[in-house]
Amino acid sequence: MDREHRLKRLRFRAWHRGTKEADLLIGGFFDAHHVRWGDDExxxxxxxxxxQDVDIMAWAMGTQAVPVQYRGPLMAALETLNYVPIAR
Known part of the structure; x- marks a missing residue:
């Protein structure tokens, strides 16, 4: 599967998680960061x-320890939470 197709598929999966909160956190993260990702990311x-969405959200918010396999720059960026759109 080519890169563009993988990214389109990932964007859909990131924005269709099942709850609005997970959509905003995971989808917003994808939109903010995917253009800089290589194949490994x-x-x-x-x-x-x-x-599970509840686990991803807990890791991003720091309420649960991040599993070893996810520690690194991608998770550090997820933990910033500066990509979640907030209506004002």
Whole structure:
């Protein structure tokens, strides 16, 4: 599968998680960061999307320890939470 197709598929999966909160956190993160990702980051994000939303959200908010396989720059960027759109 080519890069563009993988990214389109990931964007859909990131924005269709099942709850609005998860959509905003995971989808917003994808939109803010995917253009800078190489194949390794894409593969890691694909794996991350297999996890439960409550776990991903807990890792991003720091209420649960991040599993070893996800520690690194991608998770550090997820933990910033500066990509979540907030209506004012």
């Amino acid at each position: 894409i593969a890691l994000f694909e794996t991350l999307l297999e996890e």
